[in-house]
Amino acid sequence: MTGATSQVLTLEDFLKLPETKPASEYISGEIIQKPMPKGKHSRLQLRLCNSINDAAESQKIAYAFPELRCSFGVRSIVPDVAVFYWRRIPFDADGEPPNDFLLCPDWTIEILSPEQSCNRVIGNILYCLQHGCQLGWLIDPQDRSILVFRPGQQPELFQGSDRLPILQDINLDISADLVFSWLKMEIQK
Structure with missing residues (x-):
């Protein structure tokens, strides 16, 4: 009786593969392709990035990147929004962000x-927290709730007018209601 031998793909090998659209993630030796973002997802992602960057970029506090590949530990993930404190962005010699982020986001x-x-998405958030991330949000547009994760604490569910926790030093007052209000777009008459 002989068994088939399968070769395990390493993170280094995965990072050499061509990018896919939508992005693929490397989790526990497995390549998992993320679903294609749709309307509500894209709208929330853009508004979140814009709101965070409006509050934090000009003062060089932090920056929110959409769909940024972050490779650290034994995973390569692509959060919908990856927020980095400005001091942790590994700028190159020209003052530009690198193509490869080999660190976990702060948020x-x-x-x-x-x-x-x-559970797979929560697994990625927990993995980030285990590697130094300070804050994780899981936004569920279907039930209009946001599950918030912080290191060493139980997850908390935020809904309605609940004010959401954000990274320290970012001057942004945001509630679950506000996040989901961004889904409403005026109808042109």
């Missing part, structure tokens, strides 16, 4: 798509 935000595994 990871995921917007749950109907076809995504909630």
